[in-house]
Amino acid sequence: MTLLHCLILAFILFTIGIFGVLTNRHLIGMLISIEIMLNAANINFVAFAYFKAQDPTAGTLFSIFSIAITACEMAVALAILIAMYRKHHSLDVNTQEINHE
Amino acid sequence: MNNLISHSYLILLFPLLSFVINGLFLCFKHRKAAAILSTSLSGLGAIFAIFLVVQFFISGAKPLTAWEFEFLSFSGNLIATIGCLLDSLSAMMVLTVSLIAFVVHIYSIGYMQDDLSSGRFFALLSLFVFSMLGLVIATNIFQTFIFWELVGVSSYLLIGFWYNKPSAVAASKQAFILTRFADSFFLLGIILLSYIAKSFVFSDINSLRLENFAGQMISLGIIEIPTNDALVLSTLLIFIGGWGKSAMFPLHIWLPNAMEGPTPVSSIIHSATMVVAGVYLVARLFPLFAISGNVLEIVMIVGTITMLFAAIIACTQKDIKRILAYSTLSQLGYMMLALGSARLTDGSVHTLGYTAATFHIFTHAFFKCMLFLIAGALIHQVHTNDLEAMGGLRKKMPWTYAASLIACLAIAGIPPFSGFYSKDEILITAYQAGHPIIFACALFTSFLTAFYMFRLFFLAFHGKMRSAPKHPVHESLLMTLPILLLVIPTIFAGFSFKNIFHHFFTPENITAISHNIPDVSFIPPLAICCAVLGIIFSYILYASPKANLAKALDSDNRNTFYKTIYNKFYFDEIYYTFVRQFILGGLASFARFLEEKIIGSLVNFFSTIIHKAGSLVRSAHCGYIPFYIGVMILGVLFWYFASNLPLQGA
Amino acid sequence: MILNIPFSDIVFYFVAVFMVLLSIAAVSSKNVLRSAIFLIASFLGTAILYLLLKAEFMAMAQIMLYVGGVVVFIIFAILLTSHLGENKLSTPISQKFLAVFLALTLLGVMAKFLFNTKELSESITQKSPEASSLIAYGERLLSYAPNGFVLPFEIISILLFMTLVVAITIAKKDNKEEK
Numbered sequence: 001m002t003l004l005h006c007l008i009l010a011f012i013l014f015t016i017g018i019f020g021v022l023t024n025r026h027l028i029g030m031l032i033s034i035e036i037m038l039n040a041a042n043i044n045f046v047a048f049a050y051f052k053a054q055d056p057t058a059g060t061l062f063s064i065f066s067i068a069i070t071a072c073e074m075a076v077a078l079a080i081l082i083a084m085y086r087k088h089h090s091l092d093v094n095t096q097e098i099n100h101e
Numbered sequence: 102m103n104n105l106i107s108h109s110y111l112i113l114l115f116p117l118l119s120f121v122i123n124g125l126f127l128c129f130k131h132r133k134a135a136a137i138l139s140t141s142l143s144g145l146g147a148i149f150a151i152f153l154v155v156q157f158f159i160s161g162a163k164p165l166t167a168w169e170f171e172f173l174s175f176s177g178n179l180i181a182t183i184g185c186l187l188d189s190l191s192a193m194m195v196l197t198v199s200l201i202a203f204v205v206h207i208y209s210i211g212y213m214q215d216d217l218s219s220g221r222f223f224a225l226l227s228l229f230v231f232s233m234l235g236l237v238i239a240t241n242i243f244q245t246f247i248f249w250e251l252v253g254v255s256s257y258l259l260i261g262f263w264y265n266k267p268s269a270v271a272a273s274k275q276a277f278i279l280t281r282f283a284d285s286f287f288l289l290g291i292i293l294l295s296y297i298a299k300s301f302v303f304s305d306i307n308s309l310r311l312e313n314f315a316g317q318m319i320s321l322g323i324i325e326i327p328t329n330d331a332l333v334l335s336t337l338l339i340f341i342g343g344w345g346k347s348a349m350f351p352l353h354i355w356l357p358n359a360m361e362g363p364t365p366v367s368s369i370i371h372s373a374t375m376v377v378a379g380v381y382l383v384a385r386l387f388p389l390f391a392i393s394g395n396v397l398e399i400v401m402i403v404g405t406i407t408m409l410f411a412a413i414i415a416c417t418q419k420d421i422k423r424i425l426a427y428s429t430l431s432q433l434g435y436m437m438l439a440l441g442s443a444r445l446t447d448g449s450v451h452t453l454g455y456t457a458a459t460f461h462i463f464t465h466a467f468f469k470c471m472l473f474l475i476a477g478a479l480i481h482q483v484h485t486n487d488l489e490a491m492g493g494l495r496k497k498m499p500w501t502y503a504a505s506l507i508a509c510l511a512i513a514g515i516p517p518f519s520g521f522y523s524k525d526e527i528l529i530t531a532y533q534a535g536h537p538i539i540f541a542c543a544l545f546t547s548f549l550t551a552f553y554m555f556r557l558f559f560l561a562f563h564g565k566m567r568s569a570p571k572h573p574v575h576e577s578l579l580m581t582l583p584i585l586l587l588v589i590p591t592i593f594a595g596f597s598f599k600n601i602f603h604h605f606f607t608p609e610n611i612t613a614i615s616h617n618i619p620d621v622s623f624i625p626p627l628a629i630c631c632a633v634l635g636i637i638f639s640y641i642l643y644a645s646p647k648a649n650l651a652k653a654l655d656s657d658n659r660n661t662f663y664k665t666i667y668n669k670f671y672f673d674e675i676y677y678t679f680v681r682q683f684i685l686g687g688l689a690s691f692a693r694f695l696e697e698k699i700i701g702s703l704v705n706f707f708s709t710i711i712h713k714a715g716s717l718v719r720s721a722h723c724g725y726i727p728f729y730i731g732v733m734i735l736g737v738l739f740w741y742f743a744s745n746l747p748l749q750g751a
Numbered sequence: 752m753i754l755n756i757p758f759s760d761i762v763f764y765f766v767a768v769f770m771v772l773l774s775i776a777a778v779s780s781k782n783v784l785r786s787a788i789f790l791i792a793s794f795l796g797t798a799i800l801y802l803l804l805k806a807e808f809m810a811m812a813q814i815m816l817y818v819g820g821v822v823v824f825i826i827f828a829i830l831l832t833s834h835l836g837e838n839k840l841s842t843p844i845s846q847k848f849l850a851v852f853l854a855l856t857l858l859g860v861m862a863k864f865l866f867n868t869k870e871l872s873e874s875i876t877q878k879s880p881e882a883s884s885l886i887a888y889g890e891r892l893l894s895y896a897p898n899g900f901v902l903p904f905e906i907i908s909i910l911l912f913m914t915l916v917v918a919i920t921i922a923k924k925d926n927k928e929e930k
Contacts, residue, residue, distance in 0.1 A: 001763040001803070004871045009767045009800075011865065013774055015858040018734065020778030022727045022850035023842045028783045028829055030726070032790050035821065036774050039797055042813075050804040052870075057891045060806050061900055064888075067816050068907045072914040074821045078828045079918035085832040086924070727846070734853050741860050 006047035013040035027081055027091040031074070038070050105149075105156050109167040109185050112153070112195055112238060115146035116202070116231035123224035132220045136213075139223035140206040143199070143230065150199035154192045162605045164188035164304075166240055178300045183247075184240035186303065189605040190384060190459060194237035194377075197466045200590070201373035202230040204583040208474050209365040211579030212481060222262060222363065229255040229366075233374035237381060241301035242291050242339075245385075249287070249346070249378065253280050256375050260362040269361035276355040283345020283352060290338030293321075294389075297332055307388040336393035340383065340400060347379025347433050350407040354672050356430060360422040360486075364477030367422060371429040372470035377462050380436045384459055391443065391450045401441025405539050408434025410670070412549035416556065417667040420486045421476045424557050425469070428512065431546060432465050438543060439527040442534035451533060452607045457526030460602045464519035464594045468511040471587035475505045478580050479561060488560045495562040498576050502562050504584045509558045511591050513551035513632045519595030521629070528628055529621045547628055551635025559644035759803050766803075770796040781841075783833065787825050794818050808888050 013036055020033025042063040049059025085091055119142040127135035169184030209226065213219035232251035239245040254277075261273030291301075297319065298306050314328035321331065343349075348356035356376065360367055370376060383390060383400060390397050411430035418424045436458045443454035478501055483491055495502045511518035514525070524547065531540045665671065721732075770793050777789035794817045801810035865871065892900050 001757075001760045002871075004865065005763070005767070006800075006804075007865055007871065008862070009770070011858060011861050012771055014861075015854045016771070016774045016778055018730075018857060019850050019854040021730050022734075022853065023847050024727075024778070025842055026783055028825060028832075029778075029786060031825065032783075032786050033778055035790060035817075035825075036777065036793065039794065039817075042809075043797060043800060046801055046804050046806050046809055050806065055898070056806075057887050058898065058900075060809050061888065061891060063809060064812055065900075065903055065907060067812055068911065071816055071820055072910055074824055075914045075918045076921070078824055079920075079922035081828055082831060082922045091832060727850075731849070731853055734857055738853075738856055738860060 003047055003051040006043065006051075010040040010043040010047070013037070013043070025092055027084075031077055031081075035070070035074075038066065042066055105153050106165070106167050106187065109153060109187065109238075111149050112146065112185070112199075112234050113231060115142045115149070116227045116234065118142060119227035120224050120231055123220060123227060128220040128224055130220075132217070135220040135223045136210045139227055140203075140210060143203045143206045143227070146230075147199040147203035150195050154196045157187055157192050158189070158601070158605065162189045162192070169240055178305075179295060181243045181301060182241060183235075183244050185238045186240040187238070190381075191237050193459060193463055193606075194373075194381060195234060197463055198230065198233050198237065198373045201369060201466055201470050202226075204470065204474075204586055205365045205369045207586075208368070208477070208580055208583040209363075211577050212365055212477055213363065214579075216363075218262075222259075225255055225258050225262070226365070226369070229259060229369065229374055233378070236378055239303075241303060242294070242306065242386075243301040245382065246284075246288065246291055249342070249382075250284065252375055252378060253277060253284065253346075256280075256359075256366075256370060259366040259370075260359045262362055262366065266361065272355070272358040272361040276359050279352055279355045280345045283342050286338045287342025287345075290335045290340075290342065293331060293335035293338065297328060297335065303385060306386065309389060309392065311392050332392075333394040333396060336386070336389055336396045337399070339386065340390070340396060343379030343382040344403065345379070346382075347376050347437070348407075348430055349379070349403045349433070349437060350410050350430075351672065353407060353411065353430055354669075354676055357423050357426040357669070358673075360420070360426055364422070364473060364480060367426070368470050368473030368477065371426065371473060372466040376429060376433055377436075377466070380433060380440065380458060380462060383437070383440050384455060384462075387440065387443075387455050390440075397441050397444050399441070400437055401534070401536075401539065404434045404437025404439075404441050405542050406434070407431070408438060408546050409542050409549075410434075412546045412553065413666055414669050415553040416549060417663065419488045421479065421488055421491070421557060421561065422473070422486055424488075424553060425472055425476055428472075428550065428554065429469060431550060432461070432469065432512070435524065435527050435543070435546070436461050436465075438539065439530050442531050442536065442539065444534065451530075453526065453533065454530040456602050456606045457523060457530050459606050460526055460599070461523035463598065463602075464511070464523045464591075467587055467590040467594055468508045468518075468520060471504065471508045471584055471591055472512070474580070474584045474587070475501055475508065478576070478584065481577075481580065482575070488557065490567055491561045492564040493562070493566040498562075500576055500581050501584060504588050505558060505562070507588055507591055509554045511595075512554050513636065514547055514628055515551075515632055516625075516629065517592070517596055519591055519593070521625075522595035522599050525625050525628055528624050532621060532624060544627065544631055548631040548635045551632040552639045555636045555639040556643055559639060563644045763800070763803055766796045766799050770800075783829050784826070787822060787829060790825070791818055791822050794822065808885055 017033045017035075017037030017040065020036065021030055024030045024033055045059055045063040045066070049056040053059045081091065119139045123135045123139055127138065165187050167185040167187050169182050171180050171182045173181035175181065206223075206226065209219075209222065213222055216222065229252070232248050232255050235248035236245055236252060239248060257273050257277040260276050261270050263269045294306065295301050297314075298309055300306065309332065311329050311332070314332065317328040318325045319328045319331045326334075345352045356371075359370060362370075390400065408431050411427040411434060415424050415427035415431065418427065439454045439458040439461065441454070443452065444450050478498070479491060479494065480486055482494075482498070485491075507518065511520040514521045516522075528540070528543055528547070531543045534540075659667070668674075773789050773793040773796065777786040777793060780786040780789060794813060798810040798813040798818075801807075801813060891898075892904050895901055
């Protein structure tokens with residue numbers, strides 16, 4: 001287990017997240033993909049803190065903040081999602097179809 | 102002593118205030134309040150004007166600038182200002198305009214009381230008075246032009262006041278476009294003149310001397326002409342502005358058609374505002390006209406033609422307001438003739454013409470205003486403009502009858518009424534100028550004036566009623582009172598003001614040359630004879646017991662000559678054909694072709710390109726989020742690959 | 752040879768493969784509820800990874816916030832919004848290929864940077880001091896010292912509060928709409 005291995009893992013997860021965002025048409029599915037991407041970024045933070053940092057606390061704390069902000073983001077995103085669902089009765093991101101309804 | 106003069110801004114403030122308050126607040130819902138406010142403010146303005154003018158003349162009538170502020174600085178001396186110039190000419194005009202405005206306001210209360218939009222009427226009337234007052238107290242030609250255009254636009258609004266009447270709309274458009282046509286020359290003249298004189302101010306312009314420009318050349322874009330010629334050209338262009346505004350032949354046709362407006366409007370247009378603006382402009386710039394080559398001769402010829410031409414037409418018309426309109430044209434022709442004949446045959450300039458013209462503006466304003474008010478009162482009672490349907494109103498409207506007798510005597514030039522004195526001066530001027538033909542024309546017009554005015558008078562008031570009125574005819578106080586008020590200046594303005602005019606009304610920078618004046622003592626009796634002859638002639642035709650009214654009023658079975666006159670020398674038709682064939686068919690269709698086919702297609706071409714480009718970009722905004730994210734990632738990749746391209750060869 | 756590999760490394764590789772597979776499953780599953788479950792598993796793997804990296808507090812936060820909070824949120828949202836017989840939203844296959852191509856290109860670019868950086872491939876691991884204890888985190892978070900995090904901490908608290916309000920405002924039923 002080296003830093004490189006951790007980073008490769010994080011990048012692979014990030015790429016999977018991008019793939020998910022690009023292919024998912026369901027809004028919640030997209031959110032899940034984004035969560036995976038954020039998680040990959042957190043792994044990066046913690047790995048650098050563990051392997052390289054003189055001050056590992058700071059690096060870890062950054063991922064704590066990132067998790068908190070993710071939670072906020074999710075809350076707002078889900079609220080928007082519910083409001084949108086109430087209006088359009090669909091969570092398809094292909095809004096052209098929504099407009100045509 | 103200067104307290105009133107230092108408050109001379111009130112001249113403009115009263116009507117402006119009335120316009121703003123009426124226009125913004127009282128126009129729609131409070132018709133009565135609008136009428137009262139407007140009338141009382143114009144009454145205050147009239148009182149103020151009387152005191153101001155009296156004080157001004159008592160203190161010696163020295164020209165002074167009461168106040169002035171700058172609002173636009175072009176360069177150096179070329180500064181546009183709004184100010185108040187008080188000299189004898191503007192003081193006289195302020196007095197006339199304020200008094201007439203007040204009287205017309207009172208009259209309008211009665212005349213417009215049944216009209217639901219009279220609030221708008223009073224607002225516009227105040228604007229009209231405001232513009233005219235601003236015009237007469239202008240310190241510079243730029244201010245004159247601003248208020249000149251304001252006069253134009255407010256007259257347009259007032260002539261077309263009954264905007265659901267197509268003829269009124271047509272008349273207002275005609276008045277606006279014709280005067281605007283002339284105004285474009287006026288503006289050109291102002292530009293050229295200010296370019297030569299390097300100033301807008303009247304005192305600078307009027308002190309120009311041709312000698313100062315001797316040998317100089319001025320560049321007008323592509324050509325170079327001597328400055329002297331350019332000065333003459335600019336004077337001529339400015340005169341064309343006055344030509345249109347004062348409805349001189351052949352730009353006269355808008356004035357008789359402007360009768361479509363409410364009668365108080367006609368009254369104020371014809372007496373104090375609007376049409377005298379042209380004469381006023383020439384009088385204001387008289388020293389400039391005096392040095393500018395033959396422009397004065399052009400003024401004189403135009404005045405003479407208009408005078409004679411309008412008087413001839415007036416003799417045949419049956420519409421009471423049209424007769425008065427042509428009579429105004431004729432009287433304006435008199436004024437122009439007087440101004441134009443100031444140059445004597447030996448080349449020197451005599452100032453009597455200036456005095457006579459301003460005097461005639463003053464006296465004419467009162468009796469013409471009164472005649473229109475009388476016409477309005479008649480129309481209001483009989484509900485028609487047609488003289489054929491009137492007659493025999495003498496007993497039913499005794500006060501109006503008496504007043505109109507005085508007014509007709511005044512305009513015909515019978516002493517001691519005011520018209521006699523001013524017309525006398527004009528005849529003397531014409532005689533002194535040494536043009537016998539023009540003098541003869543003026544004398545003949547004097548005869549015609551008496552004839553057509555008394556024709557109107559006899560047809561309206563004498564004889565029997567030729568139609569049964571729908572309502573009982575009576576005189577209303579609000580409409581008779583202003584008429585009777587105007588009797589006072591109509592009687593007294595002549596002999597009491599004659600000396601004042603002779604003493605104070607001489608243009609600046611011109612030294613009166615009084616040598617070699619021919620004997621003129623025979624002119625007054627001659628003029629009176631002409632007038633009396635005219636009255637007798639019309640009595641025989643229209644009022645004597647033997648007169649055959651049916652034949653006199655018949656306009657169908659007449660010879661060609663009469664018909665030509667009756668149809669106003671077909672000038673309306675000529676204009677109509679000209680506009681139809683040349684302007685609409687030629688210029689307008691060419692412009693339309695240019696606009697639609699060339700400019701329009703060019704614009705369409707560009708708009709199509711932009712539209713296409715827009716739809717290209719719009720397709721990128723499909724609203725599909727994965728597409729956006731994919732493009733974002735592509736951007737990142739592009740950035741990476743582009744930065745690694747071996748462009749620098751490194 | 753195998754014996755030379757430490758136990759933690761074995762766990763790491765095992766967890767890594769596990770996480771990648773779970774993430775792929777979460778992303779490509781047609782059923783949103785199922786992908787949420789895969790996400791939970793993936794997050795649990797991340798928590799194990801954090802434990803291996805000696806970040807016990809992070810592991811705890813990961814489980815409590817992500818698994819206990821965010822994913823539960825997501826599951827709530829799914830249950831609130833989905834019909835029983837909802838059509839599966841399918842993606843055209845061309846778009847999938849395009850996405851794979853884009854994602855792999857990006858991965859390639861990132862990997863190029865990764866392998867060009869010398870320091871990363873050195874397997875020298877610097878053992879962390881005892882700084883990663885819970886007390887150290889707490890003191891660091893609340894310290895006013897120049898490298899303290901009290902200001903971001905406060906800002907995060909305000910943000911959380913705002914989020915609360917905003918989420919309620921957005922998601923509540925509009926009175927006008929009901930009428």
